[in-house]
Amino acid sequence: MALMTEYDFSQLSPHDFELMCRDLLQEEEGLRLESFKSGKDGGIDFRHATASVTTIVQCKRFVETGYSGLLRDLRHEAAKVQRLAPQRYILMTAASLSPANKDEIVGVIGRQFLTTSDIFGRSELNGLLGRHPEVERAHYKLWLTSINVLETVLNNEILLQSGFQVEKIHREMRRYVQGSAYPQAMEALNTRGVVILSGLPGVGKTTLADLILYEHLARGFEPVVIRENFAEGKKLFRKGRPQIFYFDDFMGVTFLGDKGSAGQQRDYRAIVEFIEMIGTAKDKRLVLTTRDHMFQQAWSASEQLRDSGIIDHKLVIHMGDYSLHQRAEILYNHLFFGDLPSDYRDELLKDEFYFKIVKHNKFNPRLIEWLSTLRRLNGVAVDDYQEFITTLLANPAEIWRHAYEQQISDAGRSLLLTLSSFGGRAGEALLREGFDTLHTHRAHKYGLQRRPDDYTNARNELNGAFVRPTLGVVIEFINPSVQDWLNSVVREAPENAVDLISGACRFTQLSQVWGFTRSDQGGASHDMLSRQISTLAPKIVELATAPRTVRQRDGSTAYLAPTYEQRLAKLIEIADEIRAPDALVPIERLIERLSVDRKQELCPIDDMIAAIREFQGSEWSALARFKSFFDKSADELMASASQHCRSSELRSLLLFYEASSAEHPMLSSENHPLRSHLLSAYATFVRKSLLEELSECTSEGDYEELLSDLEYFHGALCVDVSAHVSRVNEALDEYREYEEQRADQEMDSYEESARESHDDEESIRAMFGSLGGSG
Numbered sequence: 001m002a003l004m005t006e007y008d009f010s011q012l013s014p015h016d017f018e019l020m021c022r023d024l025l026q027e028e029e030g031l032r033l034e035s036f037k038s039g040k041d042g043g044i045d046f047r048h049a050t051a052s053v054t055t056i057v058q059c060k061r062f063v064e065t066g067y068s069g070l071l072r073d074l075r076h077e078a079a080k081v082q083r084l085a086p087q088r089y090i091l092m093t094a095a096s097l098s099p100a101n102k103d104e105i106v107g108v109i110g111r112q113f114l115t116t117s118d119i120f121g122r123s124e125l126n127g128l129l130g131r132h133p134e135v136e137r138a139h140y141k142l143w144l145t146s147i148n149v150l151e152t153v154l155n156n157e158i159l160l161q162s163g164f165q166v167e168k169i170h171r172e173m174r175r176y177v178q179g180s181a182y183p184q185a186m187e188a189l190n191t192r193g194v195v196i197l198s199g200l201p202g203v204g205k206t207t208l209a210d211l212i213l214y215e216h217l218a219r220g221f222e223p224v225v226i227r228e229n230f231a232e233g234k235k236l237f238r239k240g241r242p243q244i245f246y247f248d249d250f251m252g253v254t255f256l257g258d259k260g261s262a263g264q265q266r267d268y269r270a271i272v273e274f275i276e277m278i279g280t281a282k283d284k285r286l287v288l289t290t291r292d293h294m295f296q297q298a299w300s301a302s303e304q305l306r307d308s309g310i311i312d313h314k315l316v317i318h319m320g321d322y323s324l325h326q327r328a329e330i331l332y333n334h335l336f337f338g339d340l341p342s343d344y345r346d347e348l349l350k351d352e353f354y355f356k357i358v359k360h361n362k363f364n365p366r367l368i369e370w371l372s373t374l375r376r377l378n379g380v381a382v383d384d385y386q387e388f389i390t391t392l393l394a395n396p397a398e399i400w401r402h403a404y405e406q407q408i409s410d411a412g413r414s415l416l417l418t419l420s421s422f423g424g425r426a427g428e429a430l431l432r433e434g435f436d437t438l439h440t441h442r443a444h445k446y447g448l449q450r451r452p453d454d455y456t457n458a459r460n461e462l463n464g465a466f467v468r469p470t471l472g473v474v475i476e477f478i479n480p481s482v483q484d485w486l487n488s489v490v491r492e493a494p495e496n497a498v499d500l501i502s503g504a505c506r507f508t509q510l511s512q513v514w515g516f517t518r519s520d521q522g523g524a525s526h527d528m529l530s531r532q533i534s535t536l537a538p539k540i541v542e543l544a545t546a547p548r549t550v551r552q553r554d555g556s557t558a559y560l561a562p563t564y565e566q567r568l569a570k571l572i573e574i575a576d577e578i579r580a581p582d583a584l585v586p587i588e589r590l591i592e593r594l595s596v597d598r599k600q601e602l603c604p605i606d607d608m609i610a611a612i613r614e615f616q617g618s619e620w621s622a623l624a625r626f627k628s629f630f631d632k633s634a635d636e637l638m639a640s641a642s643q644h645c646r647s648s649e650l651r652s653l654l655l656f657y658e659a660s661s662a663e664h665p666m667l668s669s670e671n672h673p674l675r676s677h678l679l680s681a682y683a684t685f686v687r688k689s690l691l692e693e694l695s696e697c698t699s700e701g702d703y704e705e706l707l708s709d710l711e712y713f714h715g716a717l718c719v720d721v722s723a724h725v726s727r728v729n730e731a732l733d734e735y736r737e738y739e740e741q742r743a744d745q746e747m748d749s750y751e752e753s754a755r756e757s758h759d760d761e762e763s764i765r766a767m768f769g770s771l772g773g774s775g
Contacts, residue, residue, distance in 0.1 A: 233247070328764040339373065411439060415459065
C-alpha cells in the first residue's frame with residue numbers, strides 16, 4: 001500500500017487500537033509482549049519481562065476526550081504503576097500530545113518509571129506506522145477506514161455507475177471482525193488476479209468482497225459490478241485501464257436458473273473464458289462470490305469447469321462458525337461503535353453478563369445488532385436490560401417479525417412455513433416438492449399470485465437472511481430462533497396448522513405439525529385441527545398411504561421414512577385424542593394398504609410392537625373395530641423374527657409377549673404357544689446379528705447393553721449364552737484397555753484446551769473492560 005496517511009485512530013475500537021500498538025512496539029523494539037491483566041479497570045496491557053527488567057505497556061486510545069480525558073485517567077493509573085513498580089513504563093495513546101503534555105504525564109506517573117521518549121502520542125504512532133508498513137498492512141481496517149482513502153474512493157469517476165454504497169461500507173467496516181480471510185483473498189488476487197469467495201450464506205462473503213472492492217477503488221481501479229452475466233463484463237473490459245470486476249453470487253439460482261443442459265454449458269464456458277481473460281491481464285482483478293453448494297453442483301455437472309483450473313481460484317470462507325473470541329469481538333464492536341448509552345453498556349459489563357451472550361447457542365450477528373441498538377429497546381429501562389436480553393436470547397423470534405411480515409414475498413412465507421413443517425431442515429429436492437404443494441394450496445385458498453419461478457425467487461430472497469444451505473445440498477434455518485418465530489406464527493394464526501397439513505407432501509410433515517400443536521407452544525392450533533378433521537381426513541389418507549419405495553438412479557431401492565407401522569401408531573394417537581369418526585378413515589385405509597404390503601414384505605418388529613402398544617393403550621371405544629388386525633400381529637412378528645432379528649428387537653418381542661400372555665406368562669414354559677417361534681428368533685439373532693452388533697459397539701455402554709440382553713435371553717428362554725457372554729466380555733476388556741490409553745492422551749489434550757480456553761476468556765474480560773472507561 002503506497003498511500004501514506006495521517007490517522008486519528010477513531011476508526012479503531014480500543015481493542016483494535018491496543019493490538020495495533022502491540023504490533024508496532026514489537027516491530028520497533030524487537031520485544032515479545034505478552035498480555036497482562038493489570039487491574040480492575042480491565043484494560044488490555046502488555047508486559048515484557050527479563051531477569052533484570054520488567055516493562056509494562058499501557059494503551060490508552062482517548063480519541064474523543066483527548067489529552068484532558070487521558071490525564072484524568074492517568075491520575076488514577078499512577079497508583080497502580082506505583083504498586084507494580086516496573087523498571088520501564090511505556091504509554092501509547094491516540095491523543096495528540098505536546099512536549100508540555102508529555103512532561104506533565106511524566107510527573108503524574110513518576111520519573112522513576114516513565115520518560116518522555118517512552119510516550120507515544122498520535123504523531124509518534126503515525127511515525128511508527130510509516131516505519132513499519134507491514135503493521136499497517138496487517139491492520140487493514142486502519143487503512144481502509146481512513147478519511148484519505150474514503151475521499152479517494154468517493155472521487156473515483158466510475159463509482160456512481162457501479163452502484164457501490166461507499167458510505168455504508170465505510171460505516172460498517174468499523175464493526176468488521178478482522179480475520180485471516182481478507183489477507184488470503186488479497187494474496188490470491190495479487191498472484192492470480194481472480195478470487196472466488198465460496199461459503200455458506202451469511203458467513204461474510206459479500207462483506208469481504210465489499211472490502212476488497214473498496215481497497216481497489218482507493219488504489220485507482222475502476223469498478224465494474226456485474227449483475228446479469230459475464231457478457232456485461234466483456235462489454236466493459238478496457239485494455240490498459242486498471243479495472244476490478246465484481247459478480248456477487250455468480251453461480252446463484254438466478255444465473256444458472258433451471259435451464260437445460262445446453263444453456264448451462266454455455267454459462268460454464270462463459271465463466272471459464274472470462275476468468276482466463278482476466279488472468280492474462282496484469283491490470284485486471286475479478287472477485288466472485290458463490291454459495292458453496294452451488295459451486296459443488298456446477299463442478300460436478302461440468303467437465304469444462306473441472307478441466308479449467310477454476311478450483312485454483314477458489315477460497316472457501318468459513319466465517320459463520322464463530323469462535324468464542326470472534327463472537328466477543330462482534331458484540332464488542334457493536335457496543336463500542338453503536339448508539340447504546342453508557343449505562344446500558346455497564347449493564348452488560350455487570351457480573352460479566354456479556355459472557356452469557358457470546359456463549360449462547362442462539363448467538364447471531366443479527367441478534368447482536370438488535371440488542372445493541374437503542375431504537376430497538378422500545379423504552380426498556382436500564383435495570384430491565386439484562387432481563388430483556390435474557391428473554392430475547394431464550395426466544396429471539398421477535399427479531400424476525402418485521403422481515404417476515406413486511407420484507408419478504410408470499411412465496412418466501414410459503415417456503416419458510418414449508419421448511420418449518422420439516423423441522424427446520426430439508427434436502428433441496430424435498431423442500432421444493434413441499435413448497436410446490438403448500439404454495440399451490442395457499443395461493444388457491446388466499447388468492448395469492450403465482451409465478452413459475454416462485455421457488456427460485458423465494459430461495460434467493462431468503463438465502464443468508466432466514467435460511468442457508470449445508471453440506472449435501474440440505475437447506476436449514478440460519479438460526480434456531482427462526483423456527484421459534486414460525487412456531488409463533490402458527491400459534492397466533494392456528495389456521496396455518498390446517499394449511500401446513502393440507503399442503504403437505506410427506507407424512508413427516510403431519511407428524512411435525514401434530515407434535516407442535518400438542519406442545520405447550522401450540523396454543524389453539526390443536527383445537528383448530530380437531531375441528532377441521534373432516535376437511536383434513538382425505539389429505540391424511542393420501543399422506544399415510546403414500547408409497548415408501550423410491551427408485552434410485554443406480555437402480556437400487558430406497559425407503560422413505562416413516563414406516564407404515566410408525567404411521568399407523570401416529571394415526572391411532574391422533575384418533576384417540578380427536579375422537580371424531582373422520583379420524584378413523586385414515587386408519588382404515590392404511591390398514592388396507594398394510595394388508596397388501598405384508599404379502600410382499602415383512603413387518604419391522606419394533607415399529608409393529610409400538611403400533612400394537614399404541615392401540616392397546618388407546619381409550620376410545622371406536623378404535624375397537626381394528627382389533628382383528630392387531631390380533632393377527634403375532635404371526636407377522638414371528639415371521640419377521642425368523643428372517644432377521646437384532647438383540648433389541650428380540651428383547652422387545654420377549655417383553656411384549658411376557659406382558660400380554662395372561663395364560664402363559666413364563667416364556668420358558670414348554671406350554672407357551674409361542675416358545676418354539678421365539679427360540680427360532682433367538683437362533684436367528686445368534687446366527688445373523690450377534691457378531692455384527694458386537695462389531696458396532698463403540699462405547700462401554702454398548703457392550704454392557706449387549707451383555708444385559710444376553711443375560712435376559714438366558715433367563716426368559718432358558719438358553720445357554722455363556723459362550724456368547726465370554727466373547728462379548730473379551731471384546732469389552734480390549735475396549736477398556738484401549739480406552740485407558742486414549743483417556744491419558746485426551747487428558748493431555750483437555751488440559752491444553754482448558755488452558756487455552758482460560759486464556760481466551762481472560763482476553764475477552766480485558767477487551768470488555770475497555771468499554772467501562774472513556775478510552
